[in-house]
Amino acid sequence: MASLKDMRVRIASTKATQKITKAMQMVAASKLRRAQTAAEAARPYADKMSAVISNIASAAAGSPGAPTLLAGTGKDQVHLLLVCTGERGLSGAFNSSIVRLARERALALMAQGKEVKFFCVGRKGYEQLRRQFDKQIVEHLDLRSVRQLGFVNAEDIAKKVLARFDAGEFDVCTLFYSRFRSVIAQIPTAQQIIPLVVEEGAAASTTSYEYEPEEDEILTRLLPRNLAVQVFRALLENNASFYGAQMSAMDNATRNAGEMIRKQTLVYNRTRQAQITKELIEIISGAEAV
Amino acid sequence: MATFHFDLVSPEKLAFSGEVDQVDIPGVEGDFGVLAGHAPVVAAIRPGILTVTTGGRHEKIIVLGGLAEVSEKGLTVLADVATSLDELDRAQFAETIAEMEEGLKEHEGGELDQAIERLDHFKSIQQQLSSTAMH
Numbered sequence: 001m002a003s004l005k006d007m008r009v010r011i012a013s014t015k016a017t018q019k020i021t022k023a024m025q026m027v028a029a030s031k032l033r034r035a036q037t038a039a040e041a042a043r044p045y046a047d048k049m050s051a052v053i054s055n056i057a058s059a060a061a062g063s064p065g066a067p068t069l070l071a072g073t074g075k076d077q078v079h080l081l082l083v084c085t086g087e088r089g090l091s092g093a094f095n096s097s098i099v100r101l102a103r104e105r106a107l108a109l110m111a112q113g114k115e116v117k118f119f120c121v122g123r124k125g126y127e128q129l130r131r132q133f134d135k136q137i138v139e140h141l142d143l144r145s146v147r148q149l150g151f152v153n154a155e156d157i158a159k160k161v162l163a164r165f166d167a168g169e170f171d172v173c174t175l176f177y178s179r180f181r182s183v184i185a186q187i188p189t190a191q192q193i194i195p196l197v198v199e200e201g202a203a204a205s206t207t208s209y210e211y212e213p214e215e216d217e218i219l220t221r222l223l224p225r226n227l228a229v230q231v232f233r234a235l236l237e238n239n240a241s242f243y244g245a246q247m248s249a250m251d252n253a254t255r256n257a258g259e260m261i262r263k264q265t266l267v268y269n270r271t272r273q274a275q276i277t278k279e280l281i282e283i284i285s286g287a288e289a290v
Numbered sequence: 291m292a293t294f295h296f297d298l299v300s301p302e303k304l305a306f307s308g309e310v311d312q313v314d315i316p317g318v319e320g321d322f323g324v325l326a327g328h329a330p331v332v333a334a335i336r337p338g339i340l341t342v343t344t345g346g347r348h349e350k351i352i353v354l355g356g357l358a359e360v361s362e363k364g365l366t367v368l369a370d371v372a373t374s375l376d377e378l379d380r381a382q383f384a385e386t387i388a389e390m391e392e393g394l395k396e397h398e399g400g401e402l403d404q405a406i407e408r409l410d411h412f413k414s415i416q417q418q419l420s421s422t423a424m425h
Binding site: 217 | 300319330331
């Protein structure tokens with residue numbers, strides 16, 4: 001049985017761990033607030049963008065000259081999975097739930113005889129996917145050095161994806177990220193970005209616009225841009241989700257540590273009292289013998 | 291004078307939102323002004339200076355390309371980058387231009403034309419900046 005001193009050390013170390021998890025929880029909470037504001041600030045742009053695009057696109061999609069970003073290459077043989085995850089762990093199931101969704105999709109596609117390639121954004125996803133799909137990862141990028149997520153980061157990723165698309169390396173691109181619902185709910189999401197899926201309901205506005213320059217020219221300008229916007233939104237949502245997940249994971253850890261301290265203290269006190277009783281008995285029986 | 295609603299959004303934030311009298315937009319096919327009751331139009335924007343007029347007061351905002359949409363609800367400008375004139379770091383802007391000139395060598399064909407066009411837009415912004423500074 002552990003000595004009293006060992007138990008004291010153990011309790012002290014659990015308390016130290018609890019302090020760390022508590023601090024991480026508070027840091028995550030304050031960063032979450034900032035990440036959430038950033039995600040909300042980006043929303044009007046993304047919403048407007050998709051509204052304008054779906055307006056133009058619903059008209060242009062049927063025509064034979066529609067850009068391939070909208071109409072697709074006509075095949076769906078090669079799939080690129082753009083998997084966005086976090087850079088750090090200690091955030092519960094945040095990273096692994098995104099990776100799991102991507103992995104399931106990849107296996108399903110491969111079972112259908114399609115070819116699957118990966119583009120990993122974020123270190124954690126890359127590390128997890130590398131074990132199983134090492135040869136299929138065509139590119140990975142980590143944003144660890146990035147302090148404040150800017151639009152340029154998203155543009156950068158979009159450019160790389162576009163370059164591969166133009167080179168004919170894949171036909172369909174799907175974006176994986178975690179949508180932020182609330183602190184306790186982050187939903188791993190798959191969104192097809194190439195070819196673009198135009199929502200039927202979004203094009204409900206009946207205004208007939210004049211276009212300057214021509215519609216197809218605006219469309220060719222907008223589509224690559226929209227890709228960057230979608231990636232940017234995914235990164236921001238991911239960022240907020242990450243801190244949300246980290247916050248609740250650390251909250252759990254703090255609570256568990258508290259529970260553990262309580263149990264350990266109980267055992268410690270019992271042992272201590274047992275020892276005192278034992279010593280008293282020894283003294284009394286010693287005195288009686290004299 | 292009738293006013294209309296104007297939103298200027300960039301990917302990172304809502305840069306301007308409010309009722310205005312007039313907005314002059316640097317379109318790809320030439321500058322145009324928008325007043326209340328303008329016909330619905332969707333236009334691409336070139337890098338340039340956007341002027342917002344509210345009650346006789348002019349505010350200049352630099353936009354680096356984007357898209358303008360006029361509907362019955364008002365005007366919405368989706369700008370790639372939107373910086374108000376006061377916030378602009380001129381030294382940095384000059385640096386960007388210098389970098390772009392450097393970068394020209396790497397482009398070729400149609401891409402080169404685009405790069406040159408973009409550079410020209412940037413230079414004209416710079417020129418307008420220095421001329422307004424003197425007034």
